[in-house]
Amino acid sequence: MAEPVLKILIADDEPLAAERLQLLLARCEGVDLVGTASDGDGAVRMAEALKPDVMLLDIAMPGLDGIDVARAIAARRPGPAVVFITAFDQFAVAAFDVNAVDYLMKPVEPQRLGRAIERARAYLERNPPGTAPTPAPGTGFLEEFWASDLSGLVRIAVADIDRVSAERDYMRLHVGQRSWLIHHSMNALEEGLDPAMFVRLHRSAIVRRDFITGFQRVPSGRWIARLNDGAEQPVGRLYADAVRAMVGR
Template identity: 70%
Template structure:
């Protein structure tokens, strides 16, 4: 991949949808559209011949569907990054399994497409820096990413980007800078799955990224309060006060 040019292959069996994607890509700088495939088998063949950096991949296609195409592409080295572009939202779990970097719902919004392309660029840069363009050979033992719904589809959120997690009834809210997303999860399972070197549970309803904590103070009742990087505060639960001493090395 060139420093600024992203080689893109479109795979979509709907001519109008493929044409719309082409028009949207033409308005975005740094894109080299190398081809358009109209079915799954053609997508695999063209990806092998054209070595794109990114495949914009529909899911419901004749022959091989998008999930099967993504699995096939994952066996190549270096494998292209995949962004699913679909009219259906029920394939999110399968998309997660094949490590798609984003999941866009039709009709595609230009700003949402631009965000997804930037996510792909970042993913490619990190992958190249870590191993010359190949996927890591060993999966992490910890939860590394989330899929969350937004108004344009589903977004992939790296766990390391999450500042803090707060409980809201049967849901957990992921806070990433000024934005947040709800996911259906439990606080206990998140605590078990997240890397304890990166995250710490401070309250029955709050997990915080360790480097997002700027300090601790005591409130008038003597209870610990975590001072966070965004100038907010998080009360430390009585059952979790030992975490303060552990973080401070006391």
């Protein structure tokens, strides 16, 4: 059985970028371009009128930006699958805060757009019209981050993160021997991570629970967490109750 045709709406204030997306979509099977908006307010109006399955949103647009557009249409239950397409990588965390299914950097590569369309299709299969949205596995909590590296953006699965450390206005995600910086607050990050998987041990540190190998108390009475990579993480006084809960004391 053939897959249903996806109705797609483009919103981009750059005519050449919008035209490039149209040409790339013409090569994709199972999609139908229903409209193109050149600003955020127009994108919201067209989304209400055309009811697209997928929106390809630029972020930096006149009036409402792409993030605002995504928030505006989120009241639709379920709303269209949102794919952000932008020249800027600093919006990645904000994009996934509004449940975007993908985040592409300009100039968009044909294969990368194809994968984004497939992600959107999978999202719509989980959230068919007329039903309440069904979160992907990891209900209600963050599942992935997109961080900058020399090649562009890299996807980091939450389950792969060993620990998070604060560096001024940025958070460093540690995965094995590598790490990436994202622009996010520690409090918002703590709220977004599954507490069954992560525990906050300090105002500047969140650690994956199974990355902790033990605790020890120093003469001052404070706790120190021993980590799987041999490092030690001091436990802040405000977070000592979390340690006691873990060890059953």
